[in-house]
Amino acid sequence: xxxxxxxxxxxxxxxxxxxxxxxxxxxxxxxxxxxxxxxxxxxxxxxxxxxxxxxxxxxxxxxxxxxxxxxxxxxxxxxxxxxxxxxxxxxxxxxxxxxxxxxxxxxxxxxxxxxxxxxxxxxxxxxxxxxxxxxxxxxxxxxxxxxxxxxxxxxxxxxxxxxxxxxxxxxxxxxxxxxxxxxxxxxxxxxxxxxxxxxxxxxxxxxxxxxxxxxxxxxxxxxxxxxxxxxxxxxxxxxxxxxxxxxxxxxxxxxxxxxxxxxxxxxxxxxxxxxxxxxxxxxxxxxxxxxxxxxxxxxxxxxxxxxxxxxxxxxxxxxxxxxxxxxxxxxxxxxxxxxxxxxxxxxxxxxxxxxxxxxxxxxxxxxxxxxxxxxxxxxxxxxxxxxxxxxxxxxxxxxxxxxxxxxxxxxxxxxxxxxxxxxxxxxxxxxxxxxxxxxxxxxxx
Amino acid sequence: xxxxxxxxxxxxxxxxxxxxxxxxxxxxxxxxxxxxxxxxxxxxxxxxxxxxxxxxxxxxxxxxxxxxxxxxxxxxxxxxxxxxxxxxxxxxxxxxxxxxxxxxxxxxxxxxxxxxxxxxxxxxxxxxxxxxxxxxxxxxxxxxxxxxxxxxxxxxxxxxxxxxxxxxxxxxxxxxxxxxxxxxxxxxxxxxxxxxxxxxxxxxxxxxxxxxxxxxxxxxxxxxxxxxxxxxxxxxxxxxxxxxxxxxxxxxxxxxxxxxxxxxxxxxxxxxxxxxxxxxxxxxxxxxxxxxxxxxxxxxxxxxxxxxxxxxxxxxxxxxxxxxxxxxxxxxxxxxxxxxxxxxxxxxxxxxxxxxxxxxxxxxxxxxxxxxxxxxxxxxxxxxxxxxxxxxxxxxxxxxxxxxxxxxxxxxxxxxxxxxxxxxxxxxxxxxxxxxxxxxxxxxxxxxxxxxxxxxxxxxxxxxxxxxxxxxxxxxx
Numbered sequence: 001x002x003x004x005x006x007x008x009x010x011x012x013x014x015x016x017x018x019x020x021x022x023x024x025x026x027x028x029x030x031x032x033x034x035x036x037x038x039x040x041x042x043x044x045x046x047x048x049x050x051x052x053x054x055x056x057x058x059x060x061x062x063x064x065x066x067x068x069x070x071x072x073x074x075x076x077x078x079x080x081x082x083x084x085x086x087x088x089x090x091x092x093x094x095x096x097x098x099x100x101x102x103x104x105x106x107x108x109x110x111x112x113x114x115x116x117x118x119x120x121x122x123x124x125x126x127x128x129x130x131x132x133x134x135x136x137x138x139x140x141x142x143x144x145x146x147x148x149x150x151x152x153x154x155x156x157x158x159x160x161x162x163x164x165x166x167x168x169x170x171x172x173x174x175x176x177x178x179x180x181x182x183x184x185x186x187x188x189x190x191x192x193x194x195x196x197x198x199x200x201x202x203x204x205x206x207x208x209x210x211x212x213x214x215x216x217x218x219x220x221x222x223x224x225x226x227x228x229x230x231x232x233x234x235x236x237x238x239x240x241x242x243x244x245x246x247x248x249x250x251x252x253x254x255x256x257x258x259x260x261x262x263x264x265x266x267x268x269x270x271x272x273x274x275x276x277x278x279x280x281x282x283x284x285x286x287x288x289x290x291x292x293x294x295x296x297x298x299x300x301x302x303x304x305x306x307x308x309x310x311x312x313x314x315x316x317x318x319x320x321x322x323x324x325x326x327x328x329x330x331x332x333x334x335x336x337x338x339x340x341x342x343x344x345x346x347x348x349x350x351x352x353x354x355x356x357x358x359x360x361x362x363x364x365x366x367x368x369x370x371x372x373x374x375x376x377x378x379x380x381x382x383x384x385x386x387x388x389x390x391x392x393x394x395x396x397x398x399x400x401x402x403x404x405x406x407x408x409x410x411x412x413x414x415x416x417x418x419x420x421x422x423x424x425x426x427x428x429x430x431x432x433x434x435x436x437x438x439x440x441x442x443x444x445x
Numbered sequence: 446x447x448x449x450x451x452x453x454x455x456x457x458x459x460x461x462x463x464x465x466x467x468x469x470x471x472x473x474x475x476x477x478x479x480x481x482x483x484x485x486x487x488x489x490x491x492x493x494x495x496x497x498x499x500x501x502x503x504x505x506x507x508x509x510x511x512x513x514x515x516x517x518x519x520x521x522x523x524x525x526x527x528x529x530x531x532x533x534x535x536x537x538x539x540x541x542x543x544x545x546x547x548x549x550x551x552x553x554x555x556x557x558x559x560x561x562x563x564x565x566x567x568x569x570x571x572x573x574x575x576x577x578x579x580x581x582x583x584x585x586x587x588x589x590x591x592x593x594x595x596x597x598x599x600x601x602x603x604x605x606x607x608x609x610x611x612x613x614x615x616x617x618x619x620x621x622x623x624x625x626x627x628x629x630x631x632x633x634x635x636x637x638x639x640x641x642x643x644x645x646x647x648x649x650x651x652x653x654x655x656x657x658x659x660x661x662x663x664x665x666x667x668x669x670x671x672x673x674x675x676x677x678x679x680x681x682x683x684x685x686x687x688x689x690x691x692x693x694x695x696x697x698x699x700x701x702x703x704x705x706x707x708x709x710x711x712x713x714x715x716x717x718x719x720x721x722x723x724x725x726x727x728x729x730x731x732x733x734x735x736x737x738x739x740x741x742x743x744x745x746x747x748x749x750x751x752x753x754x755x756x757x758x759x760x761x762x763x764x765x766x767x768x769x770x771x772x773x774x775x776x777x778x779x780x781x782x783x784x785x786x787x788x789x790x791x792x793x794x795x796x797x798x799x800x801x802x803x804x805x806x807x808x809x810x811x812x813x814x815x816x817x818x819x820x821x822x823x824x825x826x827x828x829x830x831x832x833x834x835x836x837x838x839x840x841x842x843x844x845x846x847x848x849x850x851x852x853x854x855x856x857x858x859x860x861x862x863x864x865x866x867x868x869x870x871x872x873x874x875x876x877x878x879x880x881x882x883x884x885x886x887x888x889x890x891x892x893x894x895x896x897x898x899x900x901x902x903x904x905x906x907x908x909x910x911x912x913x914x915x916x917x918x919x920x921x922x
Contacts, residue, residue, distance in 0.1 A: 143863050377557045381470070384555035388477035395476045395497070399690055402683050405704045418712045 034063035061097035107151025149191035458623030491532030508678035523574030542914025573912020597627030601795030611752035640739035
């Protein structure tokens, strides 16, 4: 692979990585590489096609403009075939740049590509397309349309394209300069003055009337210059010298770019002296007008500076306001989160209070049941213990009299003594159990 | 919330309930005393009666021939003995359940709550089969046996606040049927039973000796020689009852009268002097103190090291015993006499039920491996667990049987071990065949093991159980 193609490929990849962005140096370099490749007949430029998708349109256009004159027909055809009909804004813009690059070099190619940009089937172009065409073809760089009208192919197509271009140029929205409009108009009228040009079609009449209407808005000098052309003054046919100068003599090319001089200089040498005072007056007017325009521009510049200052101030205020807004939004978020937490706390506390109330009720019920149970228990225990006490007293006493004889048993002195002692043991046992008796005192008496 | 402890004694049984903001409640018989562990079963009807009424007339019940008189049923648990009546047959478990039900009924009558769950006391050497039977008897009485607790540990727990900081405590429990002595060591909140000693001469025997001595004196006065056993049953009962009362009287008096309007051919009036009574029982008391000495010496403990000598049980009220112990310089400083001697053990069991704690193994258990090394499976001081554990073993020989040998040691690294179980398990006989050994300690503190070949399944396994493991009770904070 040729080193230039490889280098172009790496640049294209870099541009793709940057989403199509290229700095001025890269763009110039890419343009130079591309021009060099396409101008070199020894290498096949086809591999560059796929790279062109990533190279800036301006760079491609610049490359084509510089290498187009050196390319033979086959290579030009190769490039022409590659250029697709525009389907996107990008491809539309790229094709417009290509038109601008060849419009002064190859009228037929320019017309062909313009035919793609301004399809015949469509009645109106979109606003964006018109803007693209206006900004590139009628922008800063003032192009000459003479080659287009001179070398263009189909007459009808040329008229259609010229009508569309002039319609765009005359549209006040795009503020195309009067000089540019006058150049386009001059070229068109020059073409229409040719013998092979259509004369009476509706389209031609319409175009002529549009040019005439627009010419009224031009500065007097431009208007006068247009009027001075044979086509503009009378539809009697073209002026042979004008055509001859424009079409056959290469050194006259600058003349084509300066229609006022090119058309009048050879013819008005004689009357120039007569016209000189008028021209001086006009120049004087022009100088004073330019002074006023300069003042106006200075004033406009000051206004713009003030506006820029104001805009910067507004921007600073906007940023401050934005920061304040952000702060307020943050505070709001915090407040919302706080509120949410408080709501949840509240909800939880409410539930807790409710649970506690329920638990309290439960506890009360439980306590009441427990109280009842304890009361029963105390009662049962008290009764049981009394019962136990009685039983124990009974057991103790019955143990003492476990052998008590029957009531009818004859009691001997010996048995009587035992019974007496047992009776005392009986009383002692009662006292030991805590039951007070008086038998002891009675006995002592 | 109530917590029950039951002292299931040889002669008397009692239950104690502990509840919040209430004094301990004692449940025994209908006279407020411990329930005599005696049951009379009617041979004709199969109906059982028990308690004080049977105890007071036990000689008459025996002589009547109409009743089976069941005493000391605790020691019959787990044995084949039964009591056959015309209607049904009573087993030791059923008789035990009957006694426990009587206690539960008494608790329900006095305190509303039946005994639904309790810690029950057992002697230190109570057999494993008896423990299992006692648990089943409790279940039959609708009592969930939460834990066993040895009588000495229960007695210690009764006085835990006073004994908490002691290192060595001797528990001297002299009741109606036996004297049980335990030497306890308290280390890190764990109660270890260092040694136990006992004798079967106790309150009942003293009553009988006293009755016999008085009978001999009376016969001597009457110039006849009728043996005590030849006297009518009612006379024997009456004299023993009078003697028991007289014995109690002498704990606070110097003399008392034993009086019967009818004893044999005449009346009986015997003035019982404390000195004479003490001369009768001196041998018993000396033997009891000697047994205590032996128990202390068995664990190679000096008498000075003994922090407390806890005296409990009904017979410990005998003044001669207390005076001898106070006079003995070996024991005088450590002596601590219980105030409610009959209820201490049940009270301590209720405290065990109330307090968090549990048994820890006081020995190391392991299996002997093929290289004759001891592989510990239960370590010393490990809390007794109920959940089953599994150990994987491998067969090192291509034998169709694996021999499992279980031994115990004082601790894992201690020298000398005792074989406690050995059994064989069928295997498929291939090298490194996996054997699974499952083991646990049951609620009844019995070690159960079962081994089987992993390849053959658990149905073809074999196992064994061991109920004589030593445990120590740990008091949790």
